[in-house]
Amino acid sequence: QTKEALTFAAVTFSEAGRGERLKAWVEKFNKSQAVAEITPIAIPFGSFAKTVFTQMGGGAGPDLVRMDAIDYYAAVNSKSILPLDDLLKGGNYKFTEPDKYMIVGGKRFGVPFELSNYVLLYNPALLKGGKPPANFDEFLASAKAATGNGVYGYAYRATMAEGNGFWQDLCNFVYGFGGRWSDAQGNLTLNDAKVVEGVTAYKQIYDASVIPKGADAATYRRMFWERKVAMEVDNGGVAGIFSLQAPELAFAAAPSPFPTRAQGMVLTALTINANTKHKAAAEAFIKWTLQPENQKDLQELLGASNVATVVERSPEMMAKRPWLKVYDDQAVNSVPQLVQGLEVKTPEIQQIVLEQVLKVLQGGVDPKKAMDDAQRTALSRVLRK
Amino acid sequence: MSRTLSWSHALRMILVLALLGVAAFPIYWMLVTSLTSSSDLFAPKPHLLPDWSQAAVYGHAFSATAVATWLKNSAIVAFGTAALSIVLAIFPAYVLSRYRMRAVAILGVALFVTQMLPEAMLVVPLYAIFGQLGLLNSLTGLILANTAFTVPVITLILKGAVDGVPIDIEEAAGIDGCSRLGIVLTMVLPLVAPSLAAAAVIAFFHGWNEYVFAQTLISDQGLQTASVGLAGFVGELSTPMHTVMAIGLMYTLPAVIFYLFVQRYVVSGMTAGSVKG
Amino acid sequence: MHAAASSVGVTSPKAKRDWTPYWFAAPVALYLLLFQGYPLVQEFYLSFTSTALLSPGQHTYVGLQNYVDLVTQEEFRQVFLITAVYTVVCVVAAIGLGLGAALLLNAPFRGRGLARALVTIPWAAPPVAVALIFIWIYNGQYGIFNHLRGALGGAVSLESWLDSPALALPAVLLTTIWQIFPFASVVILAALQGVSSELREAAVIDGADRLSVFRAVVWPTIQPSVALLALFLTIWSLRRFDLIWLMTQGGPIGSTNTMVIELYRRAFVYRDLGQGAAVGMVGLSIALLITIVYFRYTQRVERAKGQR
Amino acid sequence: MASISLQGVTKIFGGKKAANQITFDVADREFLVLLGPSGCGKSTLLRMLAGLEQVTSGEVHVGARRVDTLPPSARDMAFVFQSYALYPHMTVRRNISFPLIMREHRWWFHLPLIGGLAKRRIERSPAVRDLVDRTAKTLALTEMLDRYPRTLSGGQRQRVALGRAMVRQPDVFLMDEPLSNLDAKLRTSMRAEIIKLHREVGGTFVYVTHDQIEAMTMGTRIALMRDGEVQQFGTPREIYTDPANTFVARFIGTPPMNLIEARIEPRGLVIGKAVLPLPEHLAALGQQAPRDVLLGIRPQALGLAHGVLAGQVVLVEHVGAESIVSIKLDHANTAHSDDGESGDDVMVVVQGYSDLRSGQPVQLSLDLGEAVLFERGGQRIRVPALSRAV
Amino acid sequence: MASISLQGVTKIFGGKKAANQITFDVADREFLVLLGPSGCGKSTLLRMLAGLEQVTSGEVHVGARRVDTLPPSARDMAFVFQSYALYPHMTVRRNISFPLIMREHRWWFHLPLIGGLAKRRIERSPAVRDLVDRTAKTLALTEMLDRYPRTLSGGQRQRVALGRAMVRQPDVFLMDEPLSNLDAKLRTSMRAEIIKLHREVGGTFVYVTHDQIEAMTMGTRIALMRDGEVQQFGTPREIYTDPANTFVARFIGTPPMNLIEARIEPRGLVIGKAVLPLPEHLAALGQQAPRDVLLGIRPQALGLAHGVLAGQVVLVEHVGAESIVSIKLDHANTAHSDDGESGDDVMVVVQGYSDLRSGQPVQLSLDLGEAVLFERGGQRIRVPALSRAV
Ligand SMILES: Nc1ncnc2c1ncn2[C@@H]1O[C@H](COP(=O)(O)OP(=O)(O)OP(=O)(O)O)[C@@H](O)[C@H]1O
Ligand SMILES: Nc1ncnc2c1ncn2[C@@H]1O[C@H](COP(=O)(O)OP(=O)(O)OP(=O)(O)O)[C@@H](O)[C@H]1O
Ligand SMILES: [Mg+2]
Ligand SMILES: [Mg+2]
Numbered sequence A: 001q002t003k004e005a006l007t008f009a010a011v012t013f014s015e016a017g018r019g020e021r022l023k024a025w026v027e028k029f030n031k032s033q034a035v036a037e038i039t040p041i042a043i044p045f046g047s048f049a050k051t052v053f054t055q056m057g058g059g060a061g062p063d064l065v066r067m068d069a070i071d072y073y074a075a076v077n078s079k080s081i082l083p084l085d086d087l088l089k090g091g092n093y094k095f096t097e098p099d100k101y102m103i104v105g106g107k108r109f110g111v112p113f114e115l116s117n118y119v120l121l122y123n124p125a126l127l128k129g130g131k132p133p134a135n136f137d138e139f140l141a142s143a144k145a146a147t148g149n150g151v152y153g154y155a156y157r158a159t160m161a162e163g164n165g166f167w168q169d170l171c172n173f174v175y176g177f178g179g180r181w182s183d184a185q186g187n188l189t190l191n192d193a194k195v196v197e198g199v200t201a202y203k204q205i206y207d208a209s210v211i212p213k214g215a216d217a218a219t220y221r222r223m224f225w226e227r228k229v230a231m232e233v234d235n236g237g238v239a240g241i242f243s244l245q246a247p248e249l250a251f252a253a254a255p256s257p258f259p260t261r262a263q264g265m266v267l268t269a270l271t272i273n274a275n276t277k278h279k280a281a282a283e284a285f286i287k288w289t290l291q292p293e294n295q296k297d298l299q300e301l302l303g304a305s306n307v308a309t310v311v312e313r314s315p316e317m318m319a320k321r322p323w324l325k326v327y328d329d330q331a332v333n334s335v336p337q338l339v340q341g342l343e344v345k346t347p348e349i350q351q352i353v354l355e356q357v358l359k360v361l362q363g364g365v366d367p368k369k370a371m372d373d374a375q376r377t378a379l380s381r382v383l384r385k
Numbered sequence B: 001m002s003r004t005l006s007w008s009h010a011l012r013m014i015l016v017l018a019l020l021g022v023a024a025f026p027i028y029w030m031l032v033t034s035l036t037s038s039s040d041l042f043a044p045k046p047h048l049l050p051d052w053s054q055a056a057v058y059g060h061a062f063s064a065t066a067v068a069t070w071l072k073n074s075a076i077v078a079f080g081t082a083a084l085s086i087v088l089a090i091f092p093a094y095v096l097s098r099y100r101m102r103a104v105a106i107l108g109v110a111l112f113v114t115q116m117l118p119e120a121m122l123v124v125p126l127y128a129i130f131g132q133l134g135l136l137n138s139l140t141g142l143i144l145a146n147t148a149f150t151v152p153v154i155t156l157i158l159k160g161a162v163d164g165v166p167i168d169i170e171e172a173a174g175i176d177g178c179s180r181l182g183i184v185l186t187m188v189l190p191l192v193a194p195s196l197a198a199a200a201v202i203a204f205f206h207g208w209n210e211y212v213f214a215q216t217l218i219s220d221q222g223l224q225t226a227s228v229g230l231a232g233f234v235g236e237l238s239t240p241m242h243t244v245m246a247i248g249l250m251y252t253l254p255a256v257i258f259y260l261f262v263q264r265y266v267v268s269g270m271t272a273g274s275v276k277g
Numbered sequence C: 001m002h003a004a005a006s007s008v009g010v011t012s013p014k015a016k017r018d019w020t021p022y023w024f025a026a027p028v029a030l031y032l033l034l035f036q037g038y039p040l041v042q043e044f045y046l047s048f049t050s051t052a053l054l055s056p057g058q059h060t061y062v063g064l065q066n067y068v069d070l071v072t073q074e075e076f077r078q079v080f081l082i083t084a085v086y087t088v089v090c091v092v093a094a095i096g097l098g099l100g101a102a103l104l105l106n107a108p109f110r111g112r113g114l115a116r117a118l119v120t121i122p123w124a125a126p127p128v129a130v131a132l133i134f135i136w137i138y139n140g141q142y143g144i145f146n147h148l149r150g151a152l153g154g155a156v157s158l159e160s161w162l163d164s165p166a167l168a169l170p171a172v173l174l175t176t177i178w179q180i181f182p183f184a185s186v187v188i189l190a191a192l193q194g195v196s197s198e199l200r201e202a203a204v205i206d207g208a209d210r211l212s213v214f215r216a217v218v219w220p221t222i223q224p225s226v227a228l229l230a231l232f233l234t235i236w237s238l239r240r241f242d243l244i245w246l247m248t249q250g251g252p253i254g255s256t257n258t259m260v261i262e263l264y265r266r267a268f269v270y271r272d273l274g275q276g277a278a279v280g281m282v283g284l285s286i287a288l289l290i291t292i293v294y295f296r297y298t299q300r301v302e303r304a305k306g307q308r
Numbered sequence D, E: 001m002a003s004i005s006l007q008g009v010t011k012i013f014g015g016k017k018a019a020n021q022i023t024f025d026v027a028d029r030e031f032l033v034l035l036g037p038s039g040c041g042k043s044t045l046l047r048m049l050a051g052l053e054q055v056t057s058g059e060v061h062v063g064a065r066r067v068d069t070l071p072p073s074a075r076d077m078a079f080v081f082q083s084y085a086l087y088p089h090m091t092v093r094r095n096i097s098f099p100l101i102m103r104e105h106r107w108w109f110h111l112p113l114i115g116g117l118a119k120r121r122i123e124r125s126p127a128v129r130d131l132v133d134r135t136a137k138t139l140a141l142t143e144m145l146d147r148y149p150r151t152l153s154g155g156q157r158q159r160v161a162l163g164r165a166m167v168r169q170p171d172v173f174l175m176d177e178p179l180s181n182l183d184a185k186l187r188t189s190m191r192a193e194i195i196k197l198h199r200e201v202g203g204t205f206v207y208v209t210h211d212q213i214e215a216m217t218m219g220t221r222i223a224l225m226r227d228g229e230v231q232q233f234g235t236p237r238e239i240y241t242d243p244a245n246t247f248v249a250r251f252i253g254t255p256p257m258n259l260i261e262a263r264i265e266p267r268g269l270v271i272g273k274a275v276l277p278l279p280e281h282l283a284a285l286g287q288q289a290p291r292d293v294l295l296g297i298r299p300q301a302l303g304l305a306h307g308v309l310a311g312q313v314v315l316v317e318h319v320g321a322e323s324i325v326s327i328k329l330d331h332a333n334t335a336h337s338d339d340g341e342s343g344d345d346v347m348v349v350v351q352g353y354s355d356l357r358s359g360q361p362v363q364l365s366l367d368l369g370e371a372v373l374f375e376r377g378g379q380r381i382r383v384p385a386l387s388r389a390v
Helices: A018-032 A045-057 A069-077 A097-102 A136-146 A160-176 A193-207 A217-225 A236-245 A279-290 A292-302 A315-320 A323-333 A343-363 A367-382 B002-034 B056-064 B067-098 B102-115 B119-133 B139-163 B167-175 B180-191 B193-209 B212-217 B226-231 B241-274 C020-046 C065-072 C074-106 C112-119 C127-137 C144-151 C168-192 C197-205 C210-238 C242-247 C259-269 C273-304 D042-050 D092-103 D112-124 D126-138 D154-166 D184-201 D212-218 D236-241 D246-251 D280-286 E042-050 E092-103 E112-124 E126-138 E154-166 E184-201 E212-218 E236-241 E246-251 E280-286
Strands: A004-010 A036-042 A064-068 A110-122 A152-154 A229-235 A252-254 A263-272 A334-336 C049-051 C059-061 D004-013 D016-026 D031-035 D057-062 D077-080 D172-176 D204-209 D221-226 D229-234 D258-265 D268-271 D274-276 D291-297 D309-319 D322-329 D346-351 D361-366 D372-375 E004-013 E016-026 E031-035 E057-062 E077-080 E172-176 E204-209 E221-226 E229-234 E258-265 E268-271 E274-276 E291-297 E309-319 E322-329 E346-351 E361-366 E372-375
Touching (some): A018 A236, A045 A069, A045 B119, A045 B212, A097 A263, A097 A323, A097 A334, A110 A236, A110 A292, A110 A323, A160 A263, A193 A367, A217 A236, A263 A279, A323 A334, A343 A367, B002 B241, B002 C168, B056 B241, B067 B139, B067 B193, B067 B226, B067 B241, B102 C020, B102 C273, B119 B212, B119 C020, B139 B193, B167 B180, B167 D077, B180 B193, B226 C127, B241 C112, C020 C049, C049 C065, C049 C273, C074 C168, C074 C210, C168 C242, C197 C210, C197 E077, C259 C273, D016 D042, D016 D057, D031 D212, D042 D077, D042 D204, D092 D126, D092 D154, D126 D154, D204 D212, D229 D246, D246 D372, D258 D372, D309 E236, D322 D361, E004 E042, E016 E042, E016 E229, E031 E042, E031 E212, E042 E077, E042 E204, E154 E184, E204 E212, E221 E236, E246 E291, E246 E372, E258 E372, E322 E361
Parallel strands (some): A004 A036, A004 A064, D031 D204, D077 D172
Antiparallel strands (some): A064 A263, A110 A229, D221 D229, D258 D268, D258 D291, D268 D274, D309 D322, D309 D361, E004 E016, E004 E057, E258 E291, E268 E274, E309 E361
16 A cells, blocks of 8 residues: 655755754654655745745645745635644643744644744854853944954845845844834834834944845855854754754854844744645644654754744753753744734735835935835835725 | 958957956856865955865765756756757748738737746746646646747747748749648758757757746656756755855756857857848 | 648639648647736736735736736836836847957857857856856855955945945846847857858948948848847846846845846735736736837838838 | 640739730640740749649640649649759759659658658669669769759759659659859750750650740740730741741840831831832832831841941940941931830841941941831731741 | 059969969050859959959059058959949948948047938038939939839849949949849840940959850950969950960850861861861961861851761751751761860851751861861960961
């Protein structure tokens, strides 16, 4: 008897290092039972949503999809993924805090796959005294101090070519300064004073000549690893990759040097494509992933990220990778990088905001004015008000 | 006179060399980048010459990635696209060249219009159609999709070439008892051979390079083409620059080499089309 | 098919209609109808709807809303402008450079065959690879261009060209032109083969200098080919996607945001197929308009010269 | 039996009559030349015979068969094109055997490999091989059988084209200016070749040319056309000596026949101030009412010794053994209008090398023995009683 | 003063000598025709004169100037090309005035708008306008000045090309087969046109053709070439009556001169079995030792009445006023080898319409009055004492 053949699409599969481990993890599922065989599909980050959505819209697509929160809401909205309430009913899962974002309109359509928090990563060797800055002023000062001789104090993204990464970095500043893209009622607050403060801070860094302008994320992360960048605020996945790919690199982590501890969060969900012809097998896989030992393996292979359920890390691991604790502690302060209440419209709002921020960075436009513009444009164009 | 001649000749040669430099530099730079150690890559001064001690990156690219499979798939798609395009294009090219009637004029206009459609616009409806036809996830499907975009321009090139085939020859063949189909196959086809080569090259490049459809219509890893494979390296978290450049070069060179072999026919093939007066 | 292929010449007044052209054109017509015509019609319809990428089957009819949005949004005017600039510069520069290269390579010299082949390398290079290497070349810190600028004593801003609203479009254009000029040069080189050497010599004897010979003899001969080439380059530039998307995604601040990039963004980033289709239709109309103008113009020119 | 009969054949191209009510019969084994100036419809007529062009109205019969409704391949005619239309991608042997291969053609010959093999088999079959070899031998092409047309000289290509026509052993050979691409010397020898071919292989030939020398030397019958209409149909000699109108008269013969305005009166033929006695064969006209005519007289019938018409030498051209002297008549007008620029002068052919200089006054003598008369409108004036037999 | 003098002009194309040590002088206002078979180097020589091709060695002088080092535009020569080489996108007027505009050309004429205006101003300046109008009138092109070349007939295009050459009023006119693209009739009238042009505008003409009729009628001097060497240089008459070798002899004259193998002995000229008395101008040879020769005799000098050589009619061709009869001699050989197929026969021109049929036996009479003798190798045998004056 042949096994049912399923496909599972995830960006992670195409990452060096983590991809191989994740494939091995899926293989474990394949070995664990006799009915289904899951084939991993690696789709690069840049075209993931477009590719998978085109396929799903066309009535096909992978059976299982790991998708970013931003895509998750769109998929839920168009009923392209299956509800999972019935499947998980009665299961005794100890979900992590951000699992709440998976519930839309009282129903669940996916389980968290990877939760990644943001903290400050730094190269102690490049910082004076090896100490991380504790607040924004210190941060600015030590970034400046570290800059020189081919070394940059800090790195982040500020290009439309990396719009999504830019958005993530921007979220950290805005959230860190206490801003949010919308209020509790789902009204846009793009020009809120706190948001403007975050943008202003973003601009301050930009103007301080401490960042390798134009280096894309892949490059400056590589530079970090080559000890040419002193600090960056980045997510647990990145830290995981560093520890995997550059074991000799002695880096450390600290809470982000912003007034509040709130930071963005990469939230990805594991979902079942509504077009699947192998519903039962797909559901079996989801149940399998939620089993504690599999969750444990997953958390480990993902690096500094968390998974759907709460998994304690081993003491040895914590000792070996002290930065894990910083990430884990950050979890309670993490906020998804979405416009809450307007999740489906996030891409458009994101585009509007980023363009305005770019104008601030490159065109010298006043942050307040820029964000006012953003608010106005978003209201009229996206919300048609 | 001979002095001015040699001066202008020298100037010409300098310009030619400059032109070649401009044309080849990025490819050379790919080679250099792929063969620079990663610490040197991020050095304040660029290395202008390849560091051959790094050549292992090529072996690594082969062993660690599916680049061989990608190139094979790209080759299949490229040759398939070229072949199918020509098979499909030769008859309408003949019709466009030899018949004057309304339906033919409409066909000509339609061919132009199809050149204007961006792949990105058609990919969604096409995906649905391919799903219905069971063509998803197959190189055949990819060939079919690519051909839809190459056929129009190839038809127009071949039309120009057929214009250059003397009608006498066709009439002679007709009198000798050859059918229309026979005329196209045994007379026109061999006589427009250089243009076929030119057309094949255009279709080949299109198939070899195509990205949007290859990305969308194929999800099976084993069927990925090189463009998708290469783009897949542009990671969010890290881009292994050497490997990317090594694969980029391995992806570029076959097309360049292929072109070196056929370029003679391409120029004469295009000539056949353009010198129709 | 064979049975239907009749012999040369329509045979007699009473003979049945000659179906050969229809048979010959049928496969391609069906093929294009299926793979281009049908999707086009669908897109046309979609442009009057609001349709989510994930559920193209369910559309909400919104009438002209998508088009009205385009017209009223200021950003879209920029898209127009960028598209126009991108297209015009691409076409003009590619033809200029292609013409220069073709003229250079048309004269006899040793190694001409090799030179002709080498010049076409950019055409053979896959856009994905081209985008990657050029991104690296334009890199702010380590890109060779900024190094060169530094070495030549220019002000080095250590900024990637692709991130500067002022430089991004030139950078993208440079890459595009680098990639497409060889095609132009091949076409023009082919056209140059048709220049009558007698005519050229006649002009020389009439006392024309090089430029005059070019204007009096060479240009008029290759002009129809160049015009058609320009049309094709225009159409292709209007719909060029991979290179721009991979390099800038239309940024920064929309400075490389051409029509097709906008189409893509609306359809696949904002996931609204209706809006995307509307942009596509506008682009298509522009391309059609240009084509019609082109044909009208060439017809008029030909008629003026008594060629028809 | 391959007599050809045209009945009211007409061809209209978008309103323009390229052939207008053409009717004539050609017997089996004749060599008919279609002659006429460029654009007169010669090619159109030939192509209608071949079936390459549809007749607009009228009928074409070959032998007892009506052929105008048949496709070209069913008419069993061979066609030799002005451009030869050799298949450039085939060897000479394949070119010549192509019609034979096509005779055996099956649909599956279109399949890539098998078809190629099948064609080769036919080509190598003894019957075909033999016939091709024999044809090649006749045309002295044996050594070129494996070469490609582009490596042949003009004359050789021409012979291949003939070979391709001959090998089918058709009843009718159609040729559209087959010699016009050759240089003068080669033309002369190929002319002889084609005449020989006609004599040897038989069949009815229809041959298009605008070269009167070709027409005169090759044809057993000539159809002289103008503007889609046949002006005269007859043997070369008839057409030369007995032209139906001034167009025919001036079209045939080099230099062309002189047409001099004259008047017939009872006292004789009045040209300007001179009065000449009417020659015997025109004498009957003297009895009728005086009328304005055009005197047609060949340059060879004019002399420069002690003549009756005064004139001035305009141009002397030496052509080998003879000299052609153009003379402007002092008191008479010519009617050479349709020739354009140089039409005003009378031409005289003088044997040997003439020492006349331009401007020199001369006296012109006329030998009216073969002279013909035309209406001012161009129509031939036939002399009632004594109409000349040929 | 535009005499042309060539001194040892040689042109080597990759090892092949297209022109070999060519030396001759042409006086001012001569009409020199370069004549010869295809590929003999005529065009190459002409192009070296024009400066379109550089000489490999040797010198070219025009008047007192050495020109072979000058660029074409500095030589003040006009060139008329075989294909006319009209500028297709310019009106006839602009075509004709182009050389004049170029004469006034300044670098800034290349600037977009200004240049166009400047050119138009030159074109409209009274001097240029006048000259162009006059030229157009001479060539009857006045009504076509605003048309484009594409809309003109072959003859009209030819005239435009002439106009473009004339308008510069150059010292030297070079023409490379300017009539070869025209049909026979037009060719004749254009021939007269060019002769008229030469007479009216003066200047030295150098005219390339491979058509002997053109050469004979147009040239005041002919240089007959073969394989890059000049075979004979002289007036048409010299070349016709006094050929330097068999090549020249057979190249000039239609039908070509017959070359019959003969032997000179004291008793006379022995052809096969017949012995003919030596004519006066060859009598001196009779006194020398017997030798094998080729008798060159023109077809017009042969007769068919009561002759001395027996033969058989092979072919009769009627060409208007004369008939050409090919005869195979029974007991004598001809030496026409370089003509290929039809070379074995002797040709006779008979006045009028010959009724001979092929196969019929005939007797050939020879009029040796203008006969010439050649070595078997082809060289002319000059008669020592009595060498003929021309
Ligand atoms: N396919 C066609 N469509 C329209 N008109 C045509 C066509 N073919 C020929 N004609 C016209 O018919 C007339 C006769 O043409 P045809 O080719 O028969 O002349 P021809 O006597 O062969 O001339 P030539 O000696 O130049 O070959 C011409 O006026 C020509 O323009
Ligand atoms: N550019 C060239 N390169 C090499 N060989 C050449 C070139 N031009 C002419 N030739 C050779 O030189 C010889 C003379 O050529 P040319 O064109 O002068 O002959 P021609 O007498 O004008 O012949 P035609 O009557 O055919 O025009 C020929 O053998 C030709 O092949
Ligand atoms: Mg014709
Ligand atoms: Mg020549």
